[in-house]
Amino acid sequence: MSLKYIIFWVLTLITFLVIIVIFSLTLGVAGIPAGKMVSVFLHGPGSTEYSIIFDIRLPRIILAFAVGGSLSLAGVLLQGMFRNSLVEPYTLGISGGAALGVSISIVLGLAAISRFTFPLFGSLGASMVIGILYLLSLKKVRINLQRLLLIGIMISFISSSLVMLLMSLSSMDSLHGIVFWIMGSLAESDGTLIQIMLAASLGLLAVSYLFCHHLNAFALGEEEAHHLGIPVESTKRILFLASSLLTGFCVSAAGMIGFVGLVVPHFMRRVVGHDHRILLVSSFLAGAIFLIVCDTVARIIIAPVELPVGVVTGIVGGSIFVYALAKEDIS
Amino acid sequence: MLEIEALTCGYDKKAVVSSVSVEVKSGEFFGVIGPNGSGKTTLLRALSRVIQPMSGKIFLDKKEFGSISLQDFSRGVAVVSQLFPLAQLTVEEFVLLGRIPYFGRMQFIESRHDREVAYQCMELTDVLRLKDKPIQHLSGGERQLVQIARAFTQEPKLVLLDEPTAHLDITHQVAIMDLLKKLVRELNLTVVMVLHDLNLASEYCDRLTLISQGTVYKTGTPWEVIDYRVIEKVYQTVVVVNQNPISAKPHVLIVPGEELIKNKRG
Numbered sequence: 165m166s167l168k169y170i171i172f173w174v175l176t177l178i179t180f181l182v183i184i185v186i187f188s189l190t191l192g193v194a195g196i197p198a199g200k201m202v203s204v205f206l207h208g209p210g211s212t213e214y215s216i217i218f219d220i221r222l223p224r225i226i227l228a229f230a231v232g233g234s235l236s237l238a239g240v241l242l243q244g245m246f247r248n249s250l251v252e253p254y255t256l257g258i259s260g261g262a263a264l265g266v267s268i269s270i271v272l273g274l275a276a277i278s279r280f281t282f283p284l285f286g287s288l289g290a291s292m293v294i295g296i297l298y299l300l301s302l303k304k305v306r307i308n309l310q311r312l313l314l315i316g317i318m319i320s321f322i323s324s325s326l327v328m329l330l331m332s333l334s335s336m337d338s339l340h341g342i343v344f345w346i347m348g349s350l351a352e353s354d355g356t357l358i359q360i361m362l363a364a365s366l367g368l369l370a371v372s373y374l375f376c377h378h379l380n381a382f383a384l385g386e387e388e389a390h391h392l393g394i395p396v397e398s399t400k401r402i403l404f405l406a407s408s409l410l411t412g413f414c415v416s417a418a419g420m421i422g423f424v425g426l427v428v429p430h431f432m433r434r435v436v437g438h439d440h441r442i443l444l445v446s447s448f449l450a451g452a453i454f455l456i457v458c459d460t461v462a463r464i465i466i467a468p469v470e471l472p473v474g475v476v477t478g479i480v481g482g483s484i485f486v487y488a489l490a491k492e493d494i495s
Numbered sequence: 496m497l498e499i500e501a502l503t504c505g506y507d508k509k510a511v512v513s514s515v516s517v518e519v520k521s522g523e524f525f526g527v528i529g530p531n532g533s534g535k536t537t538l539l540r541a542l543s544r545v546i547q548p549m550s551g552k553i554f555l556d557k558k559e560f561g562s563i564s565l566q567d568f569s570r571g572v573a574v575v576s577q578l579f580p581l582a583q584l585t586v587e588e589f590v591l592l593g594r595i596p597y598f599g600r601m602q603f604i605e606s607r608h609d610r611e612v613a614y615q616c617m618e619l620t621d622v623l624r625l626k627d628k629p630i631q632h633l634s635g636g637e638r639q640l641v642q643i644a645r646a647f648t649q650e651p652k653l654v655l656l657d658e659p660t661a662h663l664d665i666t667h668q669v670a671i672m673d674l675l676k677k678l679v680r681e682l683n684l685t686v687v688m689v690l691h692d693l694n695l696a697s698e699y700c701d702r703l704t705l706i707s708q709g710t711v712y713k714t715g716t717p718w719e720v721i722d723y724r725v726i727e728k729v730y731q732t733v734v735v736v737n738q739n740p741i742s743a744k745p746h747v748l749i750v751p752g753e754e755l756i757k758n759k760r761g
Contacts, residue, residue, distance in 0.1 A: 165604060165605070166604065167604050170604075247581070247582075373603075374600065374601075376603060377595050377598055377603075380592060380595070381592060381595055383580065383582035383583075383584065384580040384582055384592065385578060385580055387545055387576065387578075388574075388576065388578075388580060390543075390544070390545055390565075391543060391545075391569060391573070391574040391576070392569055392592065392593070392595040392596055392649075393565050393566040393567075393568065393569030393570070393595065393596040394565075394595070395565055438582070438583050438584065439588065441603055441604070
């Protein structure tokens with residue numbers, strides 16, 4: 165791995181990102197052509213177009229950037245530790261756990277206390293599921309994938325049943341809160357929450373990057389990683405905590421968005437290779453690009469009605485998941 | 496170099512190896528032999544710090560294992576285990592992973608020196624020609640060579656190997672053992688290896704320790720350990736030990752049960 169290779173891909177992806185962001189800014193119910201955008205910028209605040217771009221579309225794109233990058237990064241981290249490319253927050257039931265955590269906080273009426281309530285409960289729910297998965301399967305030398313995925317699906321079922329249980333028992337107000345939030349969307353009005361999400365995603369990317377050699381060594385198996393001087397258990401704990409936080413924050417900010425952590429790393433491994441020194445950053449950026457594209461599609465495909473972005477990623481990602489699983493069976 | 500003092504270790508509080516004491520001298524080519532399930536691999540895993548001693552101590556260069564940081568330990572001791580990883584890497588990428596013990600916290604790219612060491616080790620083991628090949632496409636013998644190249648890339652003083660010749664034909668067995676012996680001499684290393692094959696152990700190792708039911712039965716030169724009384728007792732099998740006419744080392748011959756019965760009648 166050379167520095168040039170890493171810089172090349174990071175710059176390429178950032179270029180892509182900028183193009184996609186400009187595209188996404190111009191598209192919507194009120195079309196603002198790219199040419200007109202320049203004059204909007206030059207005139208500064210005041211015009212309707214300016215507030216559409218800076219108050220509505222840009223915050224949403226920033227949130228999509230942070231959530232897409234985080235989900236994709238969480239996918240890479242989990243895949244690295246489980247040595248399997250089919251695990252990710254959604255397929256392992258971690259998103260489901262986060263959703264359950266957030267629902268509990270709504271029912272308990274804690275949402276009003278602080279804007280950190282959702283991220284906190286979401287992360288708690290996510291780490292609970294990771295803890296269960298860890299106890300059930302990670303201690304084993306060779307992980308049985310079918311077993312792991314089944315456990316993940318069951319955890320998803322159990323959490324969604326528990327969410328429904330909460331819904332059926334809760335008051336009209338909380339019910340409305342849960343439904344509104346589960347539908348999920350990247351249209352977040354709270355600017356501070358978007359800033360927190362962005363800071364958390366970039367911060368956790370930096371933390372994860374410190375463990376890029378550890379993740380590369382994990383590819384050889386935990387015992388081999390130990391032979392290379394990697395403190396296996398503490399590394400796993402830190403990276404599991406990081407993926408719980410990433411998933412918890414994403415789910416609390418944007419609801420259930422599935423398969424980003426599966427599709428993007430899968431694609432990036434083919435493009436840039438398996439080395440985590442490039443895979444972590446490139447998957448983050450590509451995840452951001454992927455979710456911005458999906459959200460733009462969700463916004464405009466049957467405008468003025470908006471699709472939940474999870475629907476778009478679910479259809480695209482689910483199909484790729486089935487394809488990848490079928491291929492894995494053959495080989 | 497390596498001192499094992501009354502070591503007891505195992506899994507889940509069940510001792511597999513009990514009160515083993517062995518001393519390996521610097522520069523030695525040391526073999527651990529014993530029947531299946533006698534605790535050879537468990538002993539090696541304790542030496543590579545994968546499992547912790549339940550009691551007893553292990554010293555590397557007079558320093559107790561626990562007092563050496565994991566990173567320093569991995570700079571001094573390399574391990575070639577029996578499992579071949581499923582990872583999708585090229586030979587070069589795989590061998591370069593052996594430099595991980597030398598990376599600083601903020602060093603993400605290997606230095607020119609790291610690359611040179613890796614290339615040197617690939618050259619020594621004759622796998623440089625395979626450097627761009629995915630490791631999953633290698634043959635059994637090549638896999639072993641690549642594992643050894645990675646271990647040497649760690650620039651260790653002590654190399655631990657778990658049956659490096661398992662599942663290989665005699666051509667590759669001899670090639671691997673010759674290579675190890677040559678490298679150990681040239682680089683002034685110490686080797687401890689678990690071997691299944693008594694004759695390979697006898698031909699190549701300076702000293703052997705025979706493990707039986709988790710304890711040391713006998714430690715010594717091949718002629719002291721590969722003695723038909725010792726082998727018959729530990730393996731519960733009739734054997735004949737004679738001498739390899741060229742190397743003058745002891746050689747174990749097995750006797751089929753049918754022949755034994757015929758022999759008794761005659």
